[in-house]
Amino acid sequence: MTDTLDIKITKTQQSRLAQTDFSNLPFGQIFTDHMLVVDYADGEWKNFQIVPYGPLELSPAISALHYGQAFFEGLKAYKHADGKVTIFRPDKNASRFNKSADRLCMPQLPEDIFVNSIAALVDLEREWIPTAPGHSLYIRPFMFATDPYLGVSPSKTYKFIVLCCPVGAYFSKPLRVKFESHYTRSAEGGFGYAKAAGNYGGSMEPFKRAAEEGFDQLIWTDAKEHLYVEEMGAANVMFVLDGKLVTPSTRDTILDGVTRDTVIALARDWGMPVEERRVSIAEVVEGAKNGSLTDAFGAGTAATIAPVGAMHYDGVDYPMSDPSTREFSQKVLKTLNAIRYGEAPDTHNWNFLV
Ligand code: PLP
Ligand code: COI
Numbered sequence: 191m192t193d194t195l196d197i198k199i200t201k202t203q204q205s206r207l208a209q210t211d212f213s214n215l216p217f218g219q220i221f222t223d224h225m226l227v228v229d230y231a232d233g234e235w236k237n238f239q240i241v242p243y244g245p246l247e248l249s250p251a252i253s254a255l256h257y258g259q260a261f262f263e264g265l266k267a268y269k270h271a272d273g274k275v276t277i278f279r280p281d282k283n284a285s286r287f288n289k290s291a292d293r294l295c296m297p298q299l300p301e302d303i304f305v306n307s308i309a310a311l312v313d314l315e316r317e318w319i320p321t322a323p324g325h326s327l328y329i330r331p332f333m334f335a336t337d338p339y340l341g342v343s344p345s346k347t348y349k350f351i352v353l354c355c356p357v358g359a360y361f362s363k364p365l366r367v368k369f370e371s372h373y374t375r376s377a378e379g380g381f382g383y384a385k386a387a388g389n390y391g392g393s394m395e396p397f398k399r400a401a402e403e404g405f406d407q408l409i410w411t412d413a414k415e416h417l418y419v420e421e422m423g424a425a426n427v428m429f430v431l432d433g434k435l436v437t438p439s440t441r442d443t444i445l446d447g448v449t450r451d452t453v454i455a456l457a458r459d460w461g462m463p464v465e466e467r468r469v470s471i472a473e474v475v476e477g478a479k480n481g482s483l484t485d486a487f488g489a490g491t492a493a494t495i496a497p498v499g500a501m502h503y504d505g506v507d508y509p510m511s512d513p514s515t516r517e518f519s520q521k522v523l524k525t526l527n528a529i530r531y532g533e534a535p536d537t538h539n540w541n542f543l544v
Pocket of ligand 2 (some may be wrong): 262263265390424490491492493
């Protein structure tokens with residue numbers, strides 16, 4: 191892989207691996223020894239390098255800092271019992287990477303370069319991949335504009351960087367969520383479908399308020415009426431209603447999640463009806479009241495399958511069943527883990543071998 195891509199590798203002289211406590215891996219705080227750094231200039235990607243993880247030297251005028259020409263991806267690598275390392279569906283992240291780039295007037299990165307350069311980094315960091323159940327190596331590719339120019343126009347230079355973090359569970363308990371009825375994550379015609387940095391910056395104030403009100407997460411609703419469900423925090427949201435898997439259909443306000451797509455594929459494998467459509471808060475709340483809502487969870491790379499423990503809407507709490515008794519999400523989690531750790535056949539070819 192590195193042969194065809196010509197990546198210059200400079201290894202660290204001081205690995206932090208031995209000092210890392212793998213029994214305590216808070217999300218996104220522990221970085222592996224190396225990172226991938228690639229430059230874009232003169233219309234091409236160049237200077238592919240893997241270097242020791244560390245600070246960058248940048249002009250304070252780079253347009254990423256001023257106008258938010260920046261976006262990211264998130265994917266995971268897993269270590270199997272026989273030592274094999276696989277990355278889960280990196281081709282999906284590669285194509286979404288380019289959708290985000292397109293929306294933000296940033297250059298395309300050929301999908302094979304995205305996948306193979308990440309695989310080269312993961313290959314070098316394979317000792318960092320935790321093996322405890324539910325643990326993995328979180329991979330964070332991102333691109334940002336580097337022209338030192340304060341005019342509002344697309345940069346001509348960029349950096350593509352990939353970091354890796356050994357991680358455990360993102361959420362440690364079932365989530366108490368509220369349907370957001372004031373703030374909006376993204377509106378039609380905007381860029382909610384892109385993993386633009388600005389989408390996440392704009393979500394922090396609503397999250398802070400929700401946390402102050404005692405909620406773990408919020409469910410974003412449509413910008414026009416706040417009557418339809420969109421996503422849950424930084425994850426897609428999925429329900430089992432009347433025995434069917436129901437989830438908001440993707441559109442320009444919603445991120446087309448890899449986990450969401452994977453859960454839909456599993457449900458279809460199992461012969462379960464799937465409905466991708468507009469989903470109203472009213473029907474979800476009604477289902478919680480009359481018992482036809484038997485499952486609700488967030489689906490995302492970091493979040494994995496994150497059960498909703500209780501919902502809140504318009505001043506009313508709607509408790510839900512104990513997540514450990516829920517048939518669908520438990521089966522999804524078990525099946526997904528078995529595929530990712532190489533314990534079950536990978537019939538969809540989701541695992542990319544490093
Ligand atoms: N929606 C948002 C806003 C996200 O940030 C994420 C996380 O990546 C997702 C959904 C889930 O997407 P995926 O399953 O590809 O990680
Ligand atoms: C991911 O699941 O990769 C995400 O992007 C969530 C992240 C914002 C923590």
